[in-house]
Each structure stands twice: as structure tokens, then as C-alpha cells.
Amino acid sequence: MAQTAGRQDAGLIASAAAGDEIAFRRIIAAHHDDMRRVCQAISGDRTIAEEAVQAAWLIAWKKLDKVHGPDQLRPWLVSVAVNEAKKLMTKRRRQADHQLATDVSGLPGGVDPASGIDLVDLWTAVRRMDPDDRALLTMRYGMGFDSSELAIATGKTPAAIRQRLKRLVDRLREDLSHD
């Protein structure tokens, strides 16, 4: 019987939402690394990223039934993880007056050969931004989300997203040219 990937994903989501462990583990296997890496880029902190994604899976386990269709799954999961990362970042700042991600020792120095951009400079520019803007840039350029996925993940209209992205890219271009 012919099956499309979309249908299989829909069935997977439905099964996982109904409590099917195997189906849920398949979703974890498919999306966990992306979620962790987005949170890593937003927070600059491996621990926060891992805790955020763990918390996100708890939410997903409970609320996966709210995902209406396979197209929503990836942006929804990433948005939940990003929200958890932002909460943890706020919590850490309040607890220890901790300035997040000032440690850039984990990043390679010099110009990244793949991007032509110094990753330390990029992170320095990015961490000055609002976490929501960091998340938007990471989802767009790190994850390659299109406008519809960004709309699902952020709750904003595609037009508003395009406008915001243009401003952020202009700002990054200026910052990186000065650094």
C-alpha cells in the first residue's frame, strides 16, 4: 500500500501522542540533536541546552496531541525547546547574576573556513541581541526554517518575520564589519 512520508509522520505523531513509546522514541531520535543545537546556539551554554531539551521532551510527551500535522512537528518542538532555554537563561541570570555565554573558549578562534566569519565575532554580536532574535536567526540560518516553519515556531506572521530578519541581518552585517 503506497504511503507518503507525511502520512507516516502523521501516524507517528498520533501514535506517540497516544502513548506509544516506540513512536515517541523515533521522534526523539529525529529531532533531539537539532533541538539541542539550536538551544546551544541561543544560550552558548551546553548545560542549558541539554536541560532545556530535556524539559522540552517532557512537554512534548504530554502535549504532542496539540501538533496538527507533520509539518508542524519540527518547528513546534524547536519552539518548545527554545522557550525552555530562554526560561533557564533568565533563571540563571537571576540566581547568580550570571552573564551568559561570555566564555567563548569552546568556539574555534579565527575565521571559520566554512563561513568566512570569525565565530567568536559572530557570537559576540549575537549575544548582544534579544534571545527571541537569537532564536529567530538560529532557526532561520542554523536550521534553515522557511517562513511557514518560522511562523509556527514564533507565532508571528511571515511578513513580520521577514521584516524582523532583514533588520537583524543588517545589524549583524554592520557589527561584523566593525569587529
Place this chain on the structure above:
Amino acid sequence: MTDMNAFEQQLSAGFKGLMGPSEPVDDGAIFTAITATQSPAWRVRPLFSATRFVVAGIIVALVGGFLLSGVLTTPDDDQMAPAAVTASPSPMTTDELLTGMVTEEVEPGVLRVINDGVRDLSSRDIGFRSHWVDITPDGAVWLSGRDAMYRLGDEATFPVSDDSGWPYLDVGPDGSLWAIAPEYIQSFDGEMWTERSERTGDDLLLGSLAIGPDGTVWVAASDRDKYCSQNLADCIGTDLMRLEDDGSLTTIDDWADVYEGDVAYDELAVSPDGDVWLIGMVRWSGPEAEALLRFDGSEWEVIPGPEGFLNHPMGRSMAFGADGTLWVNTNYPAEDDWRVGGLARFDDPGWTAFTEADGVQDWGGESLPATDLLEVAPDGSLWMNGARDGDACGGLAHYDGTTWTSYLGDSCVHDLAIAPDGSVWVRATRYGMDGVALGGVDTYVIRPEGGATTQ
């Protein structure tokens, strides 16, 4: 979104650098960590359980019966709020459901639940097809009477909205409950029923409901005057309709392109991969042939049945196993060879028929098993009722491919549902040896053999 310019391509590579390298994922360990750290507050608290029944009973005695209603706990409500009735990954067991219930064993292995909580006395009417049973993923057993729905053993009553009358229940993939009223679709959010579709008007009645794995709601509609008598459950569908997000109903009726003449069907079902299946018969005009149709969302396909199997004898009921295997049952045997009737399994692209030679038994000595209820248990075995002479009064049967076991004698089985732990819940009217009904419509449960869980 437009293609990336050169700087954006640099950013793309740069952000991938900030994200760090991909790493292998141990999904098993992550899942274990989730379940291990899941505190009670994270779970959707069952609306009824053994312990809560006792505790809540004390509370009710002190402050009234209002507090037995369950609570959906959502500790993190800035995320999407749950709308489904249930979403617990840990379904209640039959033991939990039966704790505090009064039961009697009416025959070996069959318990009648005396205090099932159904208080709609009008539902005691016999022969009135409004006695449904359905089970949500959390294991809760839902029962319907003529005008209301009940949760097994609970104190609450959930009236069906407006004039719906016959709540044909079905459970969505998210655990939500859906029902058709004669003229619209409604859903249940744990507290009340809400009208979810436009009204079809007086001439078109909704007669069957099935929900796909993606949550799409499908209904069969019938012409009130042409096909329906007083009993909505007996209506034979003439249109397939899909519920849209805005509440409108889209008619999918282009099967005329693949099937000449009128096609009417008795049941629709959605396979695990989302195809809509119709089973029934052709009346009034057109070829009298295989009346099993599949709609994959864009095209119709006629599925030829086994030779002589689905031709004259109409397929009457069907059910899908967890692996997508389709089972059908026929209502009447073929005129020239009644032994070709019975059960058949469809494993795309072929059929396997099960007849007396395979242990399928004659039902009451008058015909082959003719059912209008068929369910597949978690272990792949079949449960069905016996429909004899147009009445669903042939008791209940279990068939595992070789062994046929009958229950509840000549009872009229109105509906059956299978719990996640394999228990079979039945709404039925029992009859004594003298043919007199023993009470009204009651709730029965048949537990898996030896009480073992089949999952």
C-alpha cells in the same frame, strides 16, 4: 522566503558553527529520563481510579458530589493547553476500573457491572440503538444512553448537546471524544459537548463517524427520507463528508466516477495510514458487485473482494488491526454457497477468507456469523457480535484464527470496545431461556484470558 544572498550564506554556515556538531542521540536513555523524572504533576490525572474513588467518595460525603469531576493538570500552561479528554500515557487497567464496582459473574469470564453509573433510565429501552461504549487512551470507559454520556463508575453526567439524541461516539487520536448528532458533529472537551460543524438541514442525516490518525473527522451522510427509518444507526450512507477547520462539511461524492449507480454503505473506517474505507452494498441501481471502496484523499478505488465473498453478500462491518490489516465480515451468505461467507482479512493486495473450515462457527444454526460490530484486539484476535435476522442478538464471539469462543448466549450486543489492556467492554441486553429480557441494557466486561495483559 527569498533565496539567501552571499552574506546570508555566510551567516548560515556561521550559525551552524555556533550550534556545534551533530551528535548521536540515545533516544532510549532520553525517554527513560523523561518517564523517570515525570512527577505526578506532569501527568493528566485520571478522572477515575481506584484510589481516587475512595478518597473522592469521602469528599463527596462531606461536601457533595461535585468534586468527583476530574482535573486536567497542566503545570506549564504558557504552552499549548490540552484540549483532549485524556492524554495519559499510562492507561487505567481493568483492575483499577473495577475497584469499587459491584459486579456479578453471569457466565465464566463475563462480569456484569451492576453500578456502571448509567442513570438515564430511558436508555433501558431495549432495541433502541443508543447504547455505545468507547474507551479513551487513558483507559476510561465511556457509556452513552439516549440523552447523555457517562464515565464508568463516575457520578457526573454529560448531556448530549441540544437534540442530538443518538451519540455515535468515536475517539480521536488525541483522545478527544467525538459524536454525531443527526444534523451536526460535536466534540467533548472533558466537561461539555460543543457543536463543531455546520448543520446539514432536515434532509441529510449523519449516520457514521470515523477519525483519521491525523485527526481528520469523516462522516457518512444519508438522505433522511430515502434510506433511514426511525433508527439512525441503521441509516445507510450515501455521501462521504469531511469536517473542515471552519466547521464546514465538504462532500466527497465523486465515487460515481469509479462506481456506476448508487452506492450505499454501512460503515466507514479510516486505516492507520489515513485512507478512508467504505464497506456496504449497492442497492437500487448499478452493478451488484464489490462494495468495498478506498479513498486515499484524492482518488477512489474499488477493492475487489474474494471470489463470491463480497459480491451478493454485503460486507457489513470492518476493523483495522494495529498493523493496518483490514478485517471484514459479511452479513449474509451467498445464495448458492453459504459457506463462502464469514470473515476475511485483507493484506494489500490479497484476501484471505476464513470459513467454517477455519473454525468460524455457524451462528445460531441459521446463518454464518453476521455482525455489525467487529473489533481487533491488541493481540490481533477478533471480537464481534452476532447479528441474526436483522437483530444484533447473536451474543458475542471471539476468534483468534483457529478457535471460536461464544459469550453471552443470544444477547443483543449493542456495542463493544476493547481496552488498552485487552479487556472487552460490552453494552448488551441479555435474554433468559424464555426469551424474556433480563433487565435492560447493561455493561459487561470480559477480561483477557487469565487476566493477562495482551499488550
